Amino acid sequence: MSTSDPADRRGPDGPDRAADLPPVIARLWGRSAPPRRGPKPALSVERIVRAAVDLADAEGLAAVSMARVAESLGYSSMALYRYVESKDELLVLMADAVAESLTLPPLPEGDWRAGLEAWTRAQIEGVLARPWYLDLPLTTAPVGPHRLRWIDRAFAMLEPLGLTMDETLQIVGLLAQHVLGEGRVQVETRRAAAETVRSAQGLPGDTPERDLDERALAAANPYADYELVLSRLADPETYPALTRALTTWEPAPAAPDDWESDVGFGLDIVLDGIEAFVARRTGGRPGSAGPARTA
Amino acid sequence: MSTSDPADRRGPDGPDRAADLPPVIARLWGRSAPPRRGPKPALSVERIVRAAVDLADAEGLAAVSMARVAESLGYSSMALYRYVESKDELLVLMADAVAESLTLPPLPEGDWRAGLEAWTRAQIEGVLARPWYLDLPLTTAPVGPHRLRWIDRAFAMLEPLGLTMDETLQIVGLLAQHVLGEGRVQVETRRAAAETVRSAQGLPGDTPERDLDERALAAANPYADYELVLSRLADPETYPALTRALTTWEPAPAAPDDWESDVGFGLDIVLDGIEAFVARRTGGRPGSAGPARTA
DNA sequence: ACAGAACAGCGGATCACATAAACAGTTTCT
DNA sequence: AGAAACTGTTTATGTGATCCGCTGTTCTGT
Structure with missing residues (x-):
């Protein structure tokens, strides 16, 4: 494709052919x-x-x-x-x-779903341990060796299904997206909860999250802003469905440390969707299957 | 909750009780x-x-x-x-x-899936029209009137299903995540394709995307970096599955403007997953159902 | 060995940006 | 009238990325 600038400085002492890389x-x-x-x-x-x-x-x-x-x-x-x-x-x-x-989770033989779930969860936990990861201007393009190992692992899990490379890539991409999305939501939720607790207990704004009462954190209502806005600002005609939903809403038992299961909610849905795709694609009845290309 | 700083400056000419908002x-x-x-x-x-x-x-x-x-x-x-x-x-x-x-898509009666699909697609298209949206430091917290209208619309679509508010919120959140994730991927893909075309045709780096040949754009291989890395840098022992996948890979017909269907791929999966959840939840057999709380 | 090229790290300087502080002019309340 | 509450401006501060030229170091070729 690009033939400009050959720049023939070869590595002098060995077969180092990786000289003209970006x-x-x-x-x-x-x-x-x-x-x-x-x-x-x-x-x-x-x-x-x-x-x-x-x-x-x-x-x-x-x-x-x-x-x-x-x-x-x-x-x-x-x-x-x-x-x-x-x-x-x-x-x-x-x-x-x-x-x-991040330690790569093991590869369970014969259960791609469990494998992908562990794969995704491990990464989400990684994001929670390093929230700043979300602030990186991440592009999909420059592929480093370690991120690539994760991708390889996901490919290995999906390999037995006999999908196209494109399909596999799409699925892996979807899960990678989900990691970031879910990570963002979780980080955001925690940050908001911490904020609430801090202001409720009159602690200085820079109190580290470690020092906050765990019980108070779990009890913090993540929808506080929502409620405020809906009750004070949003008129029922413009926001009918939300208004109705709010009136019939009971605050839920507030299980302590609900994060685990919250992550599971979205992830289960995504995995169910992937499972549906796989079923359609491999055990597929003719007509609704097709190689994901609608032209 | 917070009772400090009453700040009793009332609006003088009307029942403006919205004075002490953040x-x-x-x-x-x-x-x-x-x-x-x-x-x-x-x-x-x-x-x-x-x-x-x-x-x-x-x-x-x-x-x-x-x-x-x-x-x-x-x-x-x-x-x-x-x-x-x-x-x-x-x-x-x-x-x-x-x-x-962004114009809110219409609310189709009795077909929540079609509704949510349109809802999501409209937003993804919005992101594509305004890629910088992805660069905003978006928090879920501060709810503005217009974003809230979108949320209300999604609630309206899901309302007939009789889910919990929490469940509905999770689903809507999942789709909102998906908008951002898919938007990012699409934007990234286009940007990379534009880059490839520019460098292949020797155009200056700041050539606007409008001026690029559409056919060349569609033909640009989005996996160019992947291929480069895998063929030149990644040794087969460390990346076995990817290596295998790459050898059996045929470059796909490269339909012009495949973005539409690409968006559909992930979205269909997510919607399938939601459908599975809804089925489990409403038509649910006892035992595997439960209100999404594992405690 | 030795000259000089290639390279390391530094200091200073530039430019852009967000934002604070003080100011001067304008309108309205008392 | 005069104070108070505002408006937009000017000036200044601090920070950050990055450019450029300098000093000194270490290879390479002779």
């Missing part, structure tokens, strides 16, 4: 050729990424500035640019580093 | 009391939001700075702060404004 990808896969001259690099992409991840873990993604990362390593901001093209690239590298730190 | 919500709902003294405001929240939306439409969300928005209205940056608490609040207002501009 730089992001090269760095993701650790395939950047080591410099052959000049001072020995004091830093490394790995150390930088680790420092950035640590910073994000401690203070959130907003705290991850080039200056702060460099400072935490004892260098100046500009030093980082010798290893990383831009901050955006650093963020991409961080995303893959996160995938590395 | 300011974001007041502004979302246009319930900020007009000033009773001082010069007449030259600007308005509406004009500011509209200007911001226009800017985002034209140049993306990154171009929306307080300075640029103000400039486009002929005022200084700081003027905006008389109407809006912060930039974040402006973004929240923009989100609701987008919802306003």
Whole structure:
């Protein structure tokens, strides 16, 4: 396709044919050729990424500035640019580093559904452990080695079903979407609950979530804003269905730590849907099946 | 819950009991009391939001700075702060404004599935028309009047099923997630395709997407990066399933403008899942049903 | 060995941005 | 009239990404 700029600098000491890769990808896969001259690099992409991840873990993604990362390593901001093209690239590298730190769930033989459920849950839990993951400007494109391992695992689970590559990719993509979506909702819910508790107990706004009363957290009404808005602002003519729903609403028993089952709700639905697709596709009656292409 | 700071400034000329709302919500709902003294405001929240939306439409969300928005209205940056608490609040207002501009699909009687499908598709199309929507720091919490109308509509569709409010909310939430997830994937895919075409045809990187050859766009392989990575970097032992999948892969007929059906793929699965839930829940056999609470 | 190229990390500077503080003019209430 | 409540502006502060040129280091080829 693209034949411009051959740039024939071959790796001198071995069959290193990975020289003309897009730089992001090269760095993701650790395939950047080591410099052959000049001072020995004091830093490394790995150390930088680790420092950035640590910073994000401690203070959130907003705290991850080039200056702060460099400072935490004892260098100046500009030093980082010798290893990383831009901050955006650093963020991409961080995303893959996160995938590395997550332990891949085992591959249960013969039960793709259980496998995919574990696969998805593990990732959602990963997101909950690292909420800043959601703030990364994630593109699907640059594929790092560790995220790719997750994808491979999902493919392995779906392999026995004999679907098309396109179909498999779509399903995996759907679940990956679901991870992010559900992760966002859960993180958001927790954050809102924490906020509520803090303001109700008069704690300072920066009280860490660990220090909050667990019972109070679970009891916090996640629909508080909803109720406020509906009761005070939304007139019944414009919002008839919501109004009706609210009047017949009873606040639910509020099980402590309902997050587990909340995650299950959406996930079960998605998995049911996938199961329906698989059934239609493999055990399919003719007519309603078809290879997912409507032209 | 919170009984502090009564702040008894009542609206003087009417039963305006909406004075002590959180300011974001007041502004979302246009319930900020007009000033009773001082010069007449030259600007308005509406004009500011509209200007911001226009800017985002034209140049993306990154171009929306307080300075640029103000400039486009002929005022200084700081003027905006008389109407809006912060930039974040402006973004929240923009989100609701987008919802306003989307036309709500009609409510088909007696077919909740068709209704929800249209509901979701309309929103995904909205996202495609305004990709910057995905860049907004969207929280579920601050509910604006126009987004709420969408939610009401979904509730109306699900109402005949007699589900719990919680269940309905979960389902609607799931679909809302799906809108964002699918929107992201679609936007990403298009962007990547545009990039590919641009680089293949040697066009400058800032060529607007409108000017690209439609046929070339459709033909662009969305998995180019995948293929590159898998063929050059990923060794078969570490990525066995993907490697196998890639070898048996045939590039698919590449129907022009396949986006419609691509959206349908994931959406059908989700809707199938919802249908399964509804069937289990309403026509449910005892034992496997239960009100979605596993405790 | 040695010159010079290639490279590391640094310091300073630029530019854009969000937002705070103080100000000057305007309108309305008392 | 005069204070109070506003409006939009000017000025300033702090932060962040990134550019550029500098100093010193370490290979490579001779």
